Structure formats: C-alpha cells, structure tokens
Amino acid sequence: MLAELLLKWPLIRQLRDRADGTGPESMTGRTLELAPKNEGAKSARSICPYCGVGCGQLVYHRGGKVVSIEGDPESPVSRGHLCPKGAASYELVTHPGRAKKVRYRAPFAREWVDLPLEQAMEMVAERVWETRARTFDRTHNHTTGMAHLGGATLDNEENYLIKKLFTGGLGMVCISNQARI
Amino acid sequence: MAENHPVAFQWVIEAREKNGAKVIHVDPRFNRTSAMADYWLPLRAGSDIVFLGAMINYVLANQREFREYVVRYTNAATILREDFKDTEDLGGLFSGFDGRKYDPESWLYQGAESKHVPKTGGGHGKDRGGEAQDVHQPIRDETLQHPRCVFQVLKRHFARYTPEMVERNCGIPREKFLQIADIFTSASGREKTGAICYAVGWTQHSSGVQTIRSACILQLLLGNIGRPGGGILALRGHASIQGSTDIPTLYDILPGYLPMPTYEEKDLRNYIQKHKSPKGWWYNLDKYIVSLLKAYYGDAAVENNDFGFQWLPRLTGDHSHFGYWTDMKDGKLEGLFVMGQNPAVGAPNARFEREALARLKWLVVRDMVETETATFWRDDFEPSEVGTEVFFFPAASHVEKAGTFTNTQRLLQWREKAVEPPGDCRSETEFVVRLGRMLKARATDDPRDAGLRALTWSYADDDNDQVLREIHGWHIGGEPLRHFGELKNDGSTACGCWIYSGVYDGENKALKREPHGRYGHGWGYAWPLDRRILYNRASAAPDGSPWSERKKLVWWDEAKGEWCGDDVPDFTRGKRPDYKGDEDRGGDEALPGDAPFIMHPDGAGWLWVPSGLKDGPLPAHYEPLESNLENELYPQQKTNPVANRMERPDNPYAASPDERFPYILTTYRLTEHHTAGGMSRTLSHLAELQPALFAEISPELAKEIEVGNGEWITISTARGSIQARALVTQRMPSLDVQGRRVHQVGMPYHFGRNGLVTGDIVNDLLAISEEPNVKIFESKALTCNVTKSDIWPGV
C-alpha cells in the first residue's frame, strides 16, 4: 500500500522513468483519464437557429440534458463550421436567464405573477374567442380585431399551423413576420 | 456577408483563394466583408440605384451584354406599347400616375390584353402569375433595333446613369467606378459568371424592390441567372425567414405564393380566373388552391361548396405589420400574438410600436426570454396606467423540438429533437395545436364558425412530422403524392404548400444527410423538386448544349431524349430544346423549349416588368424619404412617388433638406449579435464581445463635433434622441457628394433594456414607412444629428 503510494509520487516516477518531470510522469489521475465531455453522448442532427445560412449542428445529449453543441462536419452548407452565434448555441439553450415559467401580468398590475400553463391556455382561448365574436366582420368573413406577429424564427410546420388556424379557421388577416425586417 | 453570414462567407474565400475570383464590396462602411474583399467602394447610403443603374448603362454602352442569352432568354426583344412614357419624358415619373398611384396599363407589352388592377395587394403577392400577362404572343424584334423594344427603352432609360452621376451622388470617384464596372461586367459570357449577394442593406429602402430589380437587370444582361457561379443571393437573417415566406405568416399570401383572396373575388371561379395564367407554370394555380383548401378543410371541402373557398377571410386593405400596428396605436385592435419576434426593439419607430402595445386589451408573447416586447409595460410606462393584459409563454428551443427550417437557399433541413423542453417551455406547434382544439370546441352553428368547424385538426400535441406530411400532400384516401406534378383541381388531392410537395414522398427528405456532388444533393431538400439552382435551363445554350464545358450544369441528352446534368433540371424533362410551344395546350406546354423562365407567361427573364410592380416597370433613383440632397437624376421628382410615408404626429419626418439633421444615419447588425438581441444580449459569451451600443463616425465628423473615441454622444432624428458611445473610425468615411462633404453615422440596432448588456433602442430613431410593393420600411438611409452628450449614462 505504502509502496503503491510512493510509486505514484511524481518524484519517484521521475527518478524511475529518468524523465525531467514535465511529461506524462507528472500527470495526475484526472489528467490521465481526461476525456471529451461529449464522449459517449448521443447526438441529434440539428440546424443552427440564428441566421438564414442553415449551418449543420450536432447536439450532444446525455440523460435528457444537452452536453455540447458543435458544427456538423458533414453539412455541405457549413462543413462543420459555426460563427460566434452558432458556437454559442449551448449557452442559448442552457443559460440561467432562459424563461421556464408562464408569466401573467394583469391589467394595471406592477408585477408578473406565475400562472399554471393549463390555466393560461384557457384564458388565452377565452380572450381570442371573445375578441373574435366582438370584432368579426361578416361581409368580409374576417376579423381585424386581433393580429399575429412572428414566424421567421419558427419551424415551417409551426408557421403552417399558425396560418391554418388563425387565417383559415378564425378569419384573422392581420398576420405578419420578420420577412419585412 | 462576412459580417452577418460568416460561415457562408467561407465559399467566397474559397472562390477567391482557389479560383482567383475577385471580391467587390460596396458598402458605406468598411466592415469585415470589405476587409476580405479585393475592392471596396464606399457609397452614400441611399444611392444604390444610381450605382447599379450606372453598371447597367456601362453594359449597354460598351456592348458588354451576353448577346445570345439576352436575345433568346430575356424580354429584351419584346415591343412595348406606344403610349408608354418613361421617366425621361415625364420628369422622373412613368406613365399612368394619377397623383397618388400608378395605373400600370401602359407598361404592358404591345398587343397585350387590358388587365384589371387589384385594389388591394402589394406584398409578396407580386409573385403571383395570373396578374402578370396573358395568352398573347409578344411581338419581338430579335435584332434589338426597334425603338420600342425593351432593349432600346432600357438604353434610353439608363443613359443618364453615368460615371459622373455616380461620382456626384454615390461619392465614388469616377475612375474607381469605371475600374469596378469593367471587372464586374467581365464576369459574363459562355466561360464566366458572376454572383451578387445582398442583404437588407438593399431592401430596407423606400425603393427597396427596385434596387433588387436593378440587380436582376444587370445579371440578366450579363447572362448570370440560372448558371453555376451566377445568380442573386439574398442573405436572409433568420433561420427560417425563407420558410415563413414560403409558408407565410404574412397577410397577403397563402402557402406557395398563392394570393389571399380579396372581397372582389366572390367565388373560386373568380379567383382562378383572375390569378391563373394561360401560359407558364401558374397555369396550375387552380390545382394548388383546391389542394390547399382540401388540406385546410378536409372532407368538408367539396366541389359544390367551392371547396370551402368562402371560408377564407377576405383582404380589405393594408393588413401588414405597419398597417395593423397603426390601427393598434389608434385603439382599433384588441389582441396580439407575438411569437419569436421582438418589435419593441426590432421594429422601426420602436417607441411608437411600444406605445401601441399599451393600447391593446391583451397580448400573448412567446419567446425563450422575457423580451422587451413582453416587459414593455414596465419599461416605458407607469405600469398602473397600462391596461394591457400580458401572457408570457416560455418557448422550446431549437433542440427541444423536431421540425424544418428553410435556409436562404430554399433548402429544407429537418432538426431532430435532442431533449425535452424544460419547465413550461413548449413548441409553437404544441401551443397552436392545443389552442386550436380549445377554439374548435367553442365553435357553434353560426355561419361565422363554419370554417373553424370544418378545419381539419387531428394533430398530436407535438408532432411536426405529421404536419410536414400534410404540407407535402396526399391523394385523398390514399398514398402520399410523389410531388406537386400530381396535384389535381377536382378535390382528389390535398397539399398544404405546393412548392414543398416532394419533401415527404414516403420518406422525409429534409432529414436526408447523404450529400453528394458539388451542389449537395442528398442533404436536405431544396424546393422545388430538389433543384439547387433555379431556372437552370439557362445554363445551356438555346440548342440544349452547355454554354461551355467549364460552366455546364444541365443539358439536353439527345440519346435519352431528356434534360440531365449535375442539378435537377428546372424544366420539363422531356421538353426538347427545339420544341415550339403549343398555344392550344396552355400552361408549360405553351412555352417553347428555349424558354427557361417557366414561371413567367412568356418564359423570358424580365428586364422589363410588364405587370406586378407598383412603382414602375424599370428602376429609377429617388432620394430616401428623408434626404438633404437633391435628386440629380430627376430634379422634379425627389422621392418615390408611391412610397407611403405614413406620416402622423407620432411618426414625424424631418424636412428635406433639414438643417437640424445634417448627417446620414444608417443601421446594421454585427457578427456578435442577433437582430433585436433576445438570442445574444442574454448570452455571456456573446454579450462580452460587443457589450455596448456605439455609433461609428469618421474622424472628420468627430473633430467637427469635438468628440473623442469612446465618449458618449447623442444621436437624434425627427422621432427622438438616444445615447451611444462614439466609435471614431476611418472605416466610416465621410464622402464628397453633390459638391459637399457628407458625414454618415452607422449604428447596430441590437440593444435594448433587458439582458446582460443593455443600451438605447436605435430603432426609436427610425420612421415607419412602406415601400409600395412589399411594404418594407426605410432603415438604411435617413437624416440625423450627432452631438457630444452633456450627461454620461452610468458615469
């Protein structure tokens, strides 16, 4: 036991290996066992969420948590490279400032309060329904009493559903997104 | 491009390093792109059409056009009507101006039938086919000598766009311009091509669409469309901004650039009659709208109820962002959804935008952080005076949901889901699907609710795969389509977006990750039909052989009797190059085998736009809506006559000229930040790279206002004042324009009040305005003043 410990002592190791104490003989257990943090993690093939170039990303995850996000070397668009924004994607999805709770601000209130997701959804549905009933123009089969903004950061499928429900179902015509910005 | 699309810029670097490509950068400031360019030309913000017009003039005056391409593939030879009058004849106006808007009748080709002009519209509906042209055979003079042929009209129109005008109006020395014009126009002909890349520096102007049109004319003259290494690439700024135009969350179009119906289009027959084109690809419009209605309304959409066409709402005016936002400001809107956008910082006259939010009854914001749009009520206002009820829903990130983005090259790429979203975070799909269920449950027998009742909505909570299948389409009661070629107008097919049809023919091609060849086929799916370069029939000569070995892309294979090559041909495969076109058959079959621009009824690339634009068939230079300079091209017409200033007390303009605001202000993005900052000011690793708002000014201007580098300055426009740090740099040069020294001020617009780093909101300085065609605002050229700040924030 003592001998084993002594053998691990860098000075002994240096003497035995005739090394100068600046190489592997001075490495600690942590250093010797060092491995990339995404080693053995699963990877999902993804696309950068920032600009319109569409660089490939590999999202490494383990146990339901994202471990790291890197460029996808196979992408013919980006060949594994990312810009500073794309390279910051790991922080984007994990940073502490990310909102994770539904928040509600009542008319004239000074602060947010938390609201259960289900309740908030019900309240929004009710607001939409009331506004639509109040503002529906039967001649033009539409409402200009409520509007939607946004879409360029969303998925195609999400834009499809928004347009289908809001325009095709509810008769909303005031629909716009960043394509004008 | 290096500044805002760094990873795409690797291809420019590679072209420069491996092929000796010359990189020319035209920009008021010397930025990271200029640093990598061979040539940089600083120009006065707002003078792009003078520059591009002079390039066009240079081509025409020096016979630099790719003659065979121009004669055979563009409408250069087409004869125009006698009653057309150019800006040359009418002091800066085209014929048809009634003092408020244009009647474009006289812009049609000689012999074309009269068209009715839609009362509403504008926006992306310009792409619709049916509005543009009819079945007649244009009259052509292929010698290009007829005085009323497009080529000759073009020559006369651009003759005044001289190198001297460039020197006086853009601030680019004449000899520098001539040098660059020579270099760029040499990228033409059988062996060479040149590309133009642009971003919102070109579009966010009161003549934004016409700037892009100028580039189109230039590239068509040089034969640079539909060919490898050619083209015009819009560098778009969001992950799926292309997708959100294709499958629009926009007011004036339906998926696949089908126009939204107006009140005049009483029934489906009216709609189809108006928009279906007798010749060219838009002949198929009826199949696409009927299949979309089948996707929306399912079994309830049948022939004798017009497939539910009457359930679609009708447009009655300008329902664009700025159209409805002014209504909001005037208290005419009750509710608003904002998803993944931050208008409190990102929209022009942002103070106006925030004040409008305070007039709403309710507001729903969905984002990954509490943006300034979500917290407007406590940022600018005494909360107890704001009656808006605000719901904030945290959104799932791109790794917490599966789905497709469409990149700036029309490439659909599917993202796999990596992890579950945390806490209350949900995808927009889940939010909208569940909201839809709740609302459908409320639907009554009232006719108002008929469309909502009919709307098919059997979606799982969070399954974009299912939605993408609907976008792709199927045969009713059966198999998925192969592609949009199978769509029918009889209700036997359903398809959510015809241009995307082909992406899921049993296999999700957006998820394909096996790239091969130099165009990346096998990786993702480029609409339409995985074509990587649009109009690529033009990469071959009229006889079907490649223009040159070096620039070959697709060609006619006589042995196989079809088009083939390195890309999917953007042409009917079996249509011979010598096919004459059959007028009686209509549609694509009416177009001959040497007409590459299949979306147009005449199959030609449009040097001249006979229909579809609101501010003229050709580009003309007008000064920005705020300008201290003269319009030397057309002294009688200073600004775009049909741009909408939307001027009102809360959206005021400076006079033009206005000695209170002697400098030019232009805005932009930085590599280190993203748009309104919600995805970058919140991240420590990006925030530290650009932690403060600054204004770039020249040493000359700094001296004039006695400001040192890093000191606080106040920038003001007619809308208001903000503070920023001065970044004094020779990269933002002062220029000699119209015989005087012009100083330009450049500011990034990323900053706001929330996040790790904060700063004043630059867009508070902008005015809301609408370009006539797509209703984009002018952010790239306006007038301002800059002074040294008396009070230094936080010091």
Added chain:
Amino acid sequence: MAITGFLTDSTLCIGCKACEVACKEWNEVPSDGFVFTALSYDNTAALGHSTWRHVKFVEREPHAGHGGNSPSHVTWEFSSDVCKHCENAGCLEACPTGSIVRTEFGGVYVQPDVCNGCGYCVVTCPFGVVDRRPDDGRAFKCTFCYDRQKFGEQPACAKACPTSSILFGDLEQLQQLADQRIAKLHGEGMTDAKLYDARDTSVGGTHAMFVIRGDERAYNLPPNPEVPTVHLRKAWTSAAVAAGVIALTTLAAFAMERRS
C-alpha cells in the same frame, strides 16, 4: 503519437470571433466581463485567464477602391491569438508544483487539480499568455483541447473557424503548408507576408504559428520572445563565481587571522 500544432492565418481571418466563443463553450470558460473598450471591435482586449483565444483587430486607413485584402493597402486585419505552446516553455520550466506538463501532442497543459496559484508561470511566459483567475487564484490558459485531442478530435476553435483560418494538424505538415502559403501570398504581391513561429529565438519554435503581414508587433507578437531560463546559466555562473569569491574571501580571512 503525432506532434500537433495550430497554423492561424490572419490573411484568411474575418474577425468573427467564433474561435473565442467555441473555446469558451467547450471549455466552460466564463465571460471576461462586459467592458466596452472602444478599441475597434475588440472588447475582450487580450488573452487572459478567461479568454484563451483572442481576436486582435488592427485598424489602418482604408482607401476607396482597395479592399482590406489588397496587396497595397492593408486596412483592417484580424488575428486570432492563442497560447503558443512553446518548445522551450517558460511556464512549464518555472512551475514548481508539477502542475504544468507537456502532453504527448507537444502541447503545454496546466493541470487545474495541481495548480496552487503561485503565479511563477505568469511572469515567465514570454507572450503574456498565462493568467491567474482572481476568484480562485489558479492559472489558466489554452489547454490545446487536450481532452479532445486524446480522442482524435481537433480543438474547438479550429473546428468552428468559418474560413479555416485556424488550421490544426501535424506540426511538420503545418510548417510546410505555412511555407507554401507565404510563397503564394508573396506571388500575389503581398510581399510583407511572413510566418511567425519564434523558431530562431530562445523559445525554440512554437506549436501555434501565425501567418501575418507586416510588423508582428501590430499583432501583439513580440519580435524576440525570450524564455527567462536562458538567463539561468548566466545566473548560475554568476552565483557560482560569487559563491567562490565569498568562499575564497572567507578562507583568506581565516588564513590571514592565523598568520597574524
């Protein structure tokens, strides 16, 4: 095991700072503070305990008609600086705890579990790279992504770099590539292009080389970096001479006393 290196080519660098961010994301390096410097677009200012890749911005006067890349007018250059991983590494030689080691790839690695924050390495680095973190006192610098290299992965900065201005690979091959690159740049009229690798100094060459134009001092690179230990022989000689003199004097003093 291959000896590896970085070749950072400032003539290909677009100054995007992806290397800075990719490094920090992978190595979980905290931000370096939100300080606006007004020094061009450079707000991280220098390499330090929390900036292991640093893009320097060198601004000069632009000329209309000449892009920044033109041979005659250099306007705005960017160069991504990093630990040089010296052949004769001052930090490694000075480290009294054995915290700093040379890896099998030739890189110089600070073992955070050994470092006690003595700071000897900070003052002995000829390039001012190594830096102590104020909160825990330990020294930090570029790890050469030793964890990634061990598993055949390239360092995070080189992988991210959009224009491949940071190349990573076999050191000898990179040296050849660098020579070819310099020759090409010279051929294109950029006769001021040169390689900076400190080969002819006491540092004895580096594992991080740089293609630059003009004076290296503009890029924060010392023209003649010195490993402090080159002075050791002289120091020891002086010490020995001094000791000898003292000994002799002492002996002489005793001798004198006896005599008297």
